[in-house]
Amino acid sequence: MDLSEMQTRVAELEQQISNLPAGSITKKTVNGMEYFYHRWTENKKRREKYIPADELENFRAQIERRKELEQELKALKKQLPKAKSANPSAFTTNVRTGEALRSFAASVRGYRRRECFRQLHDFVYGEPQNKVFILYGLRRTGKTTMIRQIFAEMSDTELAKAAFIQITAKDTLADVNRDLKLLEAQGFRYVFLDEVTLMEDFIEGAALFSDVFAACGMKIVLSGTDSLGFLFTEDEQLYDRCILLHTTFIPYREFESVLGVHGINEYIRYGGTMSLGGVHYNETSTFASKESTDEYVDTAIARNIQHSLRCYQYEGHFRHLRDLYEKGELTSAINRVVEDINHRFTLEVLSQDWKSHDLGISASNLRRDRKNPTDILDRIDLALVTDSLRKLLEIRNKAEQTVKLDDVHAAEIKEYLDLLDLTREIDMLHLPDVSTKSGRTVIAQPGLRYAQADALIRSLLLDETFSALSLAERTAVQQRILTEIKGRMLEDIVLLETKLANPKKQVFVLQFPVGEFDMVVFDPEAGSCRIFEIKHSEEAAPQQYRHLIDEQKCAQTEHRYGPITGKFVLYRGESQVIDGIQYQNVEEYLRSLA
Known part of the structure; x- marks a missing residue:
């Protein structure tokens, strides 16, 4: 088995092992009856879960199969040359590879992932698309953390083909081009460039990443805080050869x-x-x-x-x-x-x-x-x-x-x-x-x-x-x-x-000569609407929904926006129904939005 075949087999084994249960099976006797449990360690804590009798044999077979595969993987890895970082002196820019990436990713292993992480993950591990992935947004919105989370979940084989380039203002597109050619020659497949818009000639020459390197099978991820720079780049250089992911907006459900x-x-x-x-x-x-x-x-x-x-x-x-x-x-x-x-x-x-x-x-x-x-x-x-x-x-x-x-x-x-x-x-x-x-x-x-x-x-x-x-x-x-x-x-x-x-619906404030509906959600396709009052209060009171039950306001609204299918008060108290008005906890409401 040559080196390429061994690396492929390692990746296969790691994938198979990840789909099988870790740990062991333990037995407990209670009142003369035997019960079996799956025991494993997670986040340095011992976990146990009861195994029904009809699932025991299949579960035991999976545990044994995992152990066999782990032994094969261990033996195979001993034959592989250890993953080494590329020689930093060979590069013009600041390039991290190999074990340096493991250290770079170590501190984020326990972090929860943003919802948009899946888009980045699917690009990195999906089929080549001849496109670059642009991860952009204002500072402190999770861009670099998401990249580190990608590194954290990479197998040894995948990490050996990954590189992270930290761009500085002194770097030029020519410098990066030179380093990408070196990485390509050494078989690197995943390349992440952070703060790439710091290069003054980036916007004018960004097509290089898609037309040369992505077209040859490299997965290129460009990230940075210069949101406008990326938007200008898409308009001027990359057109349909990029996938944009904006991280700036963080809704309540993600904050929580x-x-x-x-x-x-x-x-x-x-x-x-x-x-x-x-x-x-x-x-x-x-x-x-x-x-x-x-x-x-x-x-x-x-x-x-x-x-x-x-x-x-x-x-x-x-x-x-x-x-x-x-x-x-x-x-x-x-x-x-x-x-x-x-x-x-x-x-x-x-x-x-x-x-x-x-x-x-x-x-x-x-x-x-x-x-x-x-x-x-x-x-x-x-x-x-x-x-x-x-x-x-x-x-x-x-x-x-x-x-x-x-x-x-x-x-x-x-x-x-x-x-x-x-x-x-x-x-x-x-x-x-x-x-x-x-x-x-x-x-x-x-x-x-x-x-x-x-x-x-x-x-x-x-x-x-x-x-x-x-x-x-x-x-x-x-x-x-x-x-x-x-x-x-x-x-x-x-x-x-x-x-x-609700991109297909109209969301607006509706004002009357006296009073207003704090929010109306109008569905043009259904020809109907919902009306809302939004209150910071934790307590419910009749005056909060006085506009929602105003016959004249409701009649004018239905004439313009169709039948009112729901009347709501969003507030900080418990969800309940009062006089036909649906009081909903505002945090629950915001969590439900997707």
């Missing part, structure tokens, strides 16, 4: 299942990245503080856009942003647009609350609070507070700005934020005036929005009227207003995730 962090309030405050799983998430979260949030906006978002535009079409895609770029103010401008979106969100919540019902409810609740009643929300100068918040937008380096940030700049930056999947628009429709249409911008990373809104509220508390309050009163007011912010954010989260999970 992958990170092990439970509760919609945790998602509101910290959701948006995969920076840490499990215990003490909020202590090291990307959005744990205003400072860390600003750093993320600056490095992960603003520089992403600026780097892409600088490298694309020889800096020919700046359009109206060129003046800002040439004066070194583009990153600051992008940051200000992100902040402006959140400022407008916060102002909208506060001012709308005052003139409609939500903050009016807050004021009423504070007045009637049994422990610490206060009429502070009746006494503050709303116009003054609103004006001061508007001025906050211009605080950032205002004295150093030489180019005015106008609506054209903001619109172009917003286009790029949409391409990054950072922002999405939710339609706001109106009845009976169907010609009126507006929208609201949703930030797809809740933690980013909450951190900036929280900082604005802290600024609000510097108002003279607030400063005269006691600490207890200031704390109560801050918590009440932040509760309103969370309520609006919960609406946005539900709207966004419902919209993404």
Whole structure:
């Protein structure tokens, strides 16, 4: 048996062994009766499972077969040359192979996998497609971890044919081409290139990966944080020769299942990245503080856009942003647009609350609070507070700005934020005036929005009227207003995730002259709709569904969108039915979306 045949047999044996039960069979005697159990070790813990009598012989045969195959595999591996890392000095770029990849993957073995991992897995182990796989998204959304998880599950034979190239800004496409040719000559089959868009000539020459190396049977995975760069590359160079997987958006169900962090309030405050799983998430979260949030906006978002535009079409895609770029103010401008979106969100919540019902409810609740009643929300100068918040937008380096940030700049930056999947628009429709249409911008990373809104509220508390309050009163007011912010954010989260999970349906807010449905899901094919109220509350109350049972609103809605097939209140309490209205726990609802 030659080397190639031995490697093939090793791969076959590893596959067969993985499909057979590990461990042993043990017997226990209880009251004179014999019982048999499957015993094995998993995550350093001993496990046992009862084996029914009619399955015992077949199970015993599988255990014995596994042991035979393991003995054959052990003997065969002794004959194989040990997997060695390729000589690093032979490469121009930073190439890891062999045992270095085992060490690289070791720390992620216990990590849970993102839902999109299956797409990467199927590409790596599927049939050659003459395409490259592009894994892209903002920083801390799990790209490199997914690659390490691929390495962690590779057999020795597969790992011997795998390489990981860490690209730096000093590398060029010529350097990478040279190293890929060396890897190809040595029989490498799986090549992963991380942060590939750091090469300034990547966008203009990316077809090299698909047309030369992928076409020859190599599995090429390109990853990086420069989302725009990859999108430009697809448009200009790769066309239909690439598979795109975007990691930026992390829905609630993944935040909970992958990170092990439970509760919609945790998602509101910290959701948006995969920076840490499990215990003490909020202590090291990307959005744990205003400072860390600003750093993320600056490095992960603003520089992403600026780097892409600088490298694309020889800096020919700046359009109206060129003046800002040439004066070194583009990153600051992008940051200000992100902040402006959140400022407008916060102002909208506060001012709308005052003139409609939500903050009016807050004021009423504070007045009637049994422990610490206060009429502070009746006494503050709303116009003054609103004006001061508007001025906050211009605080950032205002004295150093030489180019005015106008609506054209903001619109172009917003286009790029949409391409990054950072922002999405939710339609706001109106009845009976169907010609009126507006929208609201949703930030797809809740933690980013909450951190900036929280900082604005802290600024609000510097108002003279607030400063005269006691600490207890200031704390109560801050918590009440932040509760309103969370309520609006919960609406946005539900709207966004419902919209993404239902691409063939229309998801929107429906406003009436007085009141609104927080969410309508209209199915054009079925000619029907469902209507929702979304509440941050843990308790059910009749006033929560007053709009859902309003005969005039329901009649107008059915005339326009067909029969109403369900009326729901999504809230943080237990699922139940009240007066024909389906109350559903919002976390359960978000988990159910796929």
